[in-house]
Amino acid sequence: MKTSHVKSTAITPESIEAAGAVAPLAVAEYAVGLGDDALILAQRLGEWIANAPELEEDVALGNIGLDQLGHARSLLTYAASAWGKTEDDLAYFRTEPEFRNRQLFELPNGDFAQTIARQFIASVYFVSLYRALEGSADPTLAAIAAKAVKEVDYHLDHSVQWLLRLGLGTEVSHERMQRGLDAMWPFTGELFSPDPLAVGLEGIAVDPETLREQFDATTARWIAEAGLTIPAAPSVRGGGRGGSHTEYLGPLLAELQVLARAHPGATW
Amino acid sequence: MADGTSVDDEAGAARFAQLLADEQRVEPTDWMPEGYRKTLVRQISQHAHSEIIGMQPEGNWITRAPSLKRKAILMAKVQDEAGHGLYLYSAAQTLGTDRDTMFEQLITGKAKYSSIFNYTTPTWADMGSIGWLVDGAAICNQVPLCRASYGPYARAMVRICKEESFHQRQGFEILLTLMRGTEEQRAMAQESVNRWYAPALMMFGPPDDDSPNSKQSMAWNIKRFSNDDLRQRFVDMLVPQAEILGVTLPDPAIKWNEERGHYDFGDLDWAEFHEVLAGRGPANSIRVARRRQAHEDGAWVREAARAYADARADERLAS
Numbered sequence: 001m002k003t004s005h006v007k008s009t010a011i012t013p014e015s016i017e018a019a020g021a022v023a024p025l026a027v028a029e030y031a032v033g034l035g036d037d038a039l040i041l042a043q044r045l046g047e048w049i050a051n052a053p054e055l056e057e058d059v060a061l062g063n064i065g066l067d068q069l070g071h072a073r074s075l076l077t078y079a080a081s082a083w084g085k086t087e088d089d090l091a092y093f094r095t096e097p098e099f100r101n102r103q104l105f106e107l108p109n110g111d112f113a114q115t116i117a118r119q120f121i122a123s124v125y126f127v128s129l130y131r132a133l134e135g136s137a138d139p140t141l142a143a144i145a146a147k148a149v150k151e152v153d154y155h156l157d158h159s160v161q162w163l164l165r166l167g168l169g170t171e172v173s174h175e176r177m178q179r180g181l182d183a184m185w186p187f188t189g190e191l192f193s194p195d196p197l198a199v200g201l202e203g204i205a206v207d208p209e210t211l212r213e214q215f216d217a218t219t220a221r222w223i224a225e226a227g228l229t230i231p232a233a234p235s236v237r238g239g240g241r242g243g244s245h246t247e248y249l250g251p252l253l254a255e256l257q258v259l260a261r262a263h264p265g266a267t268w
Numbered sequence: 269m270a271d272g273t274s275v276d277d278e279a280g281a282a283r284f285a286q287l288l289a290d291e292q293r294v295e296p297t298d299w300m301p302e303g304y305r306k307t308l309v310r311q312i313s314q315h316a317h318s319e320i321i322g323m324q325p326e327g328n329w330i331t332r333a334p335s336l337k338r339k340a341i342l343m344a345k346v347q348d349e350a351g352h353g354l355y356l357y358s359a360a361q362t363l364g365t366d367r368d369t370m371f372e373q374l375i376t377g378k379a380k381y382s383s384i385f386n387y388t389t390p391t392w393a394d395m396g397s398i399g400w401l402v403d404g405a406a407i408c409n410q411v412p413l414c415r416a417s418y419g420p421y422a423r424a425m426v427r428i429c430k431e432e433s434f435h436q437r438q439g440f441e442i443l444l445t446l447m448r449g450t451e452e453q454r455a456m457a458q459e460s461v462n463r464w465y466a467p468a469l470m471m472f473g474p475p476d477d478d479s480p481n482s483k484q485s486m487a488w489n490i491k492r493f494s495n496d497d498l499r500q501r502f503v504d505m506l507v508p509q510a511e512i513l514g515v516t517l518p519d520p521a522i523k524w525n526e527e528r529g530h531y532d533f534g535d536l537d538w539a540e541f542h543e544v545l546a547g548r549g550p551a552n553s554i555r556v557a558r559r560r561q562a563h564e565d566g567a568w569v570r571e572a573a574r575a576y577a578d579a580r581a582d583e584r585l586a587s
Contacts (some may be wrong), residue, residue, distance in 0.1 A: 013337075046343055048296060050327040050558070053566020055320065062347035066340060071338050088335050112569050120525050168579065169572025176568070225394040259392055266450050268334040268392075268442075 002248025010084035011143045012070075013077040013087060020079060021140050028082030029100075030197045030205045031141065032090065033241050035075030036101035039091060040249070041122060042069035044109055053112055060158055064119065069150040074144045080200065095116075096250050097243040103236065106189035106249040110180065113173070116162045117180035121219070124157035124192070125191050128214045132206040142206065160222050174227065182231045189235025191215070198242050200209055293419035296362040307481070308418050309363050311490065313370040316356035317381035319349045320374065321555050325389040326398060334392060336440070342395060345435055352428050359420040375560040376463035383541065384471050386549030393446055393453075398440010399459070400509070407432050408502045409472060417489035440509065442585050447514045455512075461510075462518045469533075470541045472499040478538075503533050532561035536552050 023031060045065030052058040076087040104122065109115045129153055133145035166177035194214040198205035223230050238244070260268075280299025287294055294300055320571070323346045330346065332341035357367045373379035389395070410432065413425040425533055446457040473479055473495040485491035493501075510517050521534030543549070 039336075046330040046339070049343065049346050049350075050323040051562045051565075053562070053569035055354055057566075057569075058323070058350040059347055059354070060348070062343055066343050066347070069336065069340050069343065073340065076336070091336055110473060112566065132553040165573045166569070169574075169576040170568070172568050172576075173572030216329075257333050259332050263334070263450065263452060266334075266453055268338055268445060268449075 011074060011140075013073040016074055016077045016081075016140060016144075019140075019249050021078065023078050023082040023083050023138075023140070026201055027138055027141065027204060028079040030195075030201055031079035033100040033102075033195065033197045034154055034168045035072050035079055035090070036099050037105050038068045038075065039072035040099070040101045040252065041105040041118075041249075042066070042072055044105070044107075044115075046120075047109055048115065053158050055193035057112075061115075064158065067148075071144065071148045071151075074147075078144070079138050088260065092257045093264075096245060097251055097254070099245065099249060100241050101189050101245075101249075102187070102240040103238055103244075103246050103249075104171045104184065104191065106240075106252060107146060107184065107187065107248055108248055110183060111176060112162075113166050113176040113180035114161050114183055115180075117177070119155065119183040120159040120163050120183055120219065120222070121188055121191075123152055124218045125151040125160050125161065125211065125213055127156050128205055128218075129208075132211065136204040136205070163222055163226045163228075167172030167228045168222075177226070178228050182233065186217075186233045187238070189214075192239060193238055195237045206207065282425070288417055291489070292417075293422065295419045304485070304490075305363050305486060307488070307490065308421065309360055309365050311485075312356055312360040312363075312421055313353070313373070314368065314380050314382070316353045316360060316504040317374045317379050318557065319353035319356060321381045321385045324555055324558060325385055325387070325551075326395060328389050329392060329395055332392075333395075338395075341438055344439065345399075347437070348431050350433070355424045355427070356486045358395045359418075359424045360470075362420045371563070375556060375563050377556050379520040380545075383470060383549060384467050385555060386544050386552045387463070387467055388550045391456050391460055393443065394486050396439050396442030396446060396457060397460040397464040399435050399437075400443055401439075401464045401506075402438060402471070403432050403472040404505070405468045407436060407501055408498050408505070412492035412498075414488075415489075415492060421490075425460060439512050440513070443513050443515065454531045456513055457513075465518050466536055466540075467544075469499055469502065469536055469540075472496075472502065474538065474541070500530055503531050 022025040042065045045061050045068065045125075048061040049058055052061055071086050072091075076090045079088050080090050104118060107118060109118075127149065130149040131143040134142055134149060136142040136145065163177065168174070192208045192215065195205070195208050198207060220230060260266075277299065281301070284294065284299055284301065284304075286292075287298070294304075303359065304491045326349075327344060327346050330339065330342055333342050343495060357370060360370060362369055370379065374381070384405075388544040389398070407429060410425055410429050414422055414429060416422045416425065443457050443461070473482075476482065476496045479495050482491060486494075499511045507524075509524060521532060523534045524534050544552070547553070
């Protein structure tokens, strides 16, 4: 594997491409799953821009979305190398069942509290995921994770601050925050269910089941601190990694892909 | 301020006049004429509103950007605009008008913002045209404002201009890529430039003989060049860039004038300008309604943040 020139501090889709690392097929399949999680979440966060409750949040949600998009681009660029393709081939020219993201990320934004609930769950998960992935035997994945972990730390801080503000702010915000958690919580279980794309990648991929304990402890602590209750709702069956999705992904992809698909082969 | 001028006012006025004569900066604590203060609040808040409303026509394409790289660039750009709005509101606040008041004026439709953002963005090429033409015109307007007499405004403009020139290059690059692309892409670029060219030229405001506030603003060292001078400068910059792009500027009267050392160009349709200004542009009501909706939908969020901050402050006092 040629990954010698990929540096963790400066890793970008361009530097990954320039380094010419070619992902082994199994690693590529795994990276597609992670990349799709980040891409679909970034697309949802992009919907907030110019719609946020205050200008500072237009900036903050935009920032988080941009970071997620950056992770997606690095992961998909690396994955695409296995098939001699580009990040855009993967993002724009796959169909809905070919997307491998976990379902949590495709859920609609709902109100601000629902978005914060999704972001809180996602950020707790990403922090432990990328911390673990930093130790991956695949140097490109490790470098992408090392850059991402600093960013998702900030995302977690942002969503925890809002969880507290909304949980403890007013009666209305408390109720909305609880409802937001209730809406998102059934989709947390899927994050820790066995990842079919990680099979056979010991030492390279992160076994999601190993992240569960940390997730439960961290979320329980902040949810309690915000005066909220951990929802008791059962987990949905999930299956995003195998290409099963909620009805929300199709319209999201239709929008994301519409222009690129109208001009196949064009450069932008 | 009442008519009766005090001794302090007289000393302040003399110092203010001296600052302008010496090309020095006026700072928030300095004495300044009420008219100067009002003009600045109006101009800076309008500029801030323009940045905020200007997020919408480009935000329209974030979810549909045709490559991930373009999506990232566009998201960063729209976010920069929110940032520009924030520091312009801060600059205006130093003159004693708070942000909530200015924002209220925006979402109730009382405040003006640049009319250009009342045009719509039906195609991706509009992301290129906005960068190249609209940001390009904004830069011509704004670079001289880095030398405006009011310190906080001038300093905000230095930062904004740096980012705007980056945006303009990105817009140019979008169009260049389209012009080097398929026939459909080239047509998309040309059609978009056709729509944005004249509105961009009108961003400099009405012709000098029809611009009532310009003279006073120039005397106050806020405005440095007349509308028509800036417009000429812009056209002189555009023509060679259009040649590089391979797009045709939609004005058959554009021609190099050896004698003047400038490009001649045709008359603009000022009736359209005044129509859009009067609220009859393609998207005036939509833009304001969208921001208002976001603001109203977010009221409970801001209220919760305030309640939380207050409770924490009380806790700190009690402990």
